[in-house]
Amino acid sequence: MKRRQLIRQITIGTATASTLTACGQQTQFFGAQTQLVSQPRVEWRMATSWPESLDIVFGTAQLICDRVGELTGGNFSITAFPAGGIAPPLEILDTIQAGTAECGHTAGYYYTSKNPALAFATSVPFGLNPSQHLAWMYGAGGLELLREVYADYNAINFPAGSTGNQMGGWFKRKVPTLADLNGLKIRMPGLGGEVMKRLGAAAQTLPPEEISPALERNDIEAAEWVGPYEDEKLGLNKVAPFYYYPGWHEPGTTYELIVNRGAWDRLPKEYQQALQVAAAEAHMMMLSQYDAANREALERLLSSGTELTAYTSEVINGAQAASLELYEEFASQDADFRRMYDNWRSFRQSIYQWNRVNEQSLTGFISTES
Numbered sequence: 001m002k003r004r005q006l007i008r009q010i011t012i013g014t015a016t017a018s019t020l021t022a023c024g025q026q027t028q029f030f031g032a033q034t035q036l037v038s039q040p041r042v043e044w045r046m047a048t049s050w051p052e053s054l055d056i057v058f059g060t061a062q063l064i065c066d067r068v069g070e071l072t073g074g075n076f077s078i079t080a081f082p083a084g085g086i087a088p089p090l091e092i093l094d095t096i097q098a099g100t101a102e103c104g105h106t107a108g109y110y111y112t113s114k115n116p117a118l119a120f121a122t123s124v125p126f127g128l129n130p131s132q133h134l135a136w137m138y139g140a141g142g143l144e145l146l147r148e149v150y151a152d153y154n155a156i157n158f159p160a161g162s163t164g165n166q167m168g169g170w171f172k173r174k175v176p177t178l179a180d181l182n183g184l185k186i187r188m189p190g191l192g193g194e195v196m197k198r199l200g201a202a203a204q205t206l207p208p209e210e211i212s213p214a215l216e217r218n219d220i221e222a223a224e225w226v227g228p229y230e231d232e233k234l235g236l237n238k239v240a241p242f243y244y245y246p247g248w249h250e251p252g253t254t255y256e257l258i259v260n261r262g263a264w265d266r267l268p269k270e271y272q273q274a275l276q277v278a279a280a281e282a283h284m285m286m287l288s289q290y291d292a293a294n295r296e297a298l299e300r301l302l303s304s305g306t307e308l309t310a311y312t313s314e315v316i317n318g319a320q321a322a323s324l325e326l327y328e329e330f331a332s333q334d335a336d337f338r339r340m341y342d343n344w345r346s347f348r349q350s351i352y353q354w355n356r357v358n359e360q361s362l363t364g365f366i367s368t369e370s
Contacts, residue, residue: 040268041075042077042271044263045078046064046065046078047085047106048080049092049106049107050083051208051209052082053209054230056230056290057161058082060161060282061080063281064078064080065079065278067281068275068278081101083207083209086101087100087101090205092105096259097154099260102259102260103260104258105160105255105256105257105258106255107189107254107256108122108146108157108256109124109189109191110190112189112190117146117149117340117341118146120340121146121157121256122250123252124190124192124327125191125192125195125249126251127252128252129252130253130254132252134159134162137159137254143157145343149340151261155259155261156258156261156264157256157257157259158257158258158276159256159279159280160255160283161254162252163230163253163255164227164252164253164290166224166247166249166251167227167244167245168243169223169225169243170236171221171222171240172239172241173242174242174309177312178200178315181201182199182200183200183201184200184201184202184221184222185201185204185221186221187205187206187214187222187223188223188249191326195322196249198326199319204220206223211236212234212235223236223240224247227247228300231243232301237305241307246310248320255286257275257282327345
């Protein structure tokens with residue numbers, strides 16, 4: 001496919017129609033070789049999947065915009081819009097594909113109905129932790145494979161935020177057995193939701209601001225979002241008492257900056273570099289902020305009556321078996337998924353072996369001493 005061949009030939013990829021406004025007075029700015037070059041004014045809009053009330057995740061989108069402006073002397077400006085400001089929160093990819101906005105901050109697994117392989121952009125059940133996921137994307141060909149899929153939607157993606165290891169979710173009742181999942185109405189997107197369906201649950205995708213009201217109305221009986229800090233922000237602890245762990249469905253969630261292909265092509269090289277740098281900084285900052293905030297938020301939740309509850313081995317083992325069956329089924333039906341899954345599975349096996357030696361051995365020792 002010519003489009004996919006092109007993706008392999010370029011280091012970054014391409015994306016949508018930009019609003020390149022070459023103002024009458026252009027500013028001088030140092031390029032990569034410290035030579036003064038004349039660059040145009042560029043104004044973009046960023047659609048996001050997040051309400052402004054979620055300060056870390058929406059703040060990450062805003063950080064990208066701010067850093068791009070700083071790195072380009074104000075010549076390249078991006079305005080971030082909260083969910084619904086440009087597009088509904090689960091339709092950001094459609095908006096970028098159409099060129100309604102030049103870029104968006106979202107999660108690939110919201111769009112698995114278009115292509116299930118997009119789940120690998122975010123996180124998949126029993127998959128990679130945050131550092132492993134980045135290693136797969138940047139060091140083992142994962143990002144190139146993802147960009148081949150995004151090319152079908154006139155877009156290119158950049159890792160641009162991580163929630164870290166997530167929690168298992170909030171439940172109104174305990175689910176100690178697989179039988180307890182039968183008919184359970186739960187908010188869980190991506191392939192985690194598909195696994196829940198295979199276990200008998202009625203899984204659905206809801207944007208963050210709709211989760212707590214849905215729990216209050218009993219439209220759903222359980223929901224996962226991110227972790228203690230953001231879950232507390234949404235008030236999920238006020239409508240469901242049991243907080244489950246571990247987050248087997250999303251062990252290392254990555255959010256993305258997706259850019260319309262034409263807009264990317266029209267950017268000067270220096271602006272492309274600024275956008276890449278800003279996305280990378282945002283990824284690091286988001287993960288750091290969540291890890292710092294979640295430890296304190298969990299203590300608050302527990303002191304206010306939340307009951308921390310572990311998934312039983314029956315549920316965990318059942319979910320893992322269903323996940324592996326799901327992957328094999330998708331791989332047998334979809335060539336994109338097969339390429340992604342084969343690459344990811346091979347990397348997963350080897351990185352787990354390495355991390356058992358270099359990380360888990362020490363972590364296990366330290367945890368026994370704490």
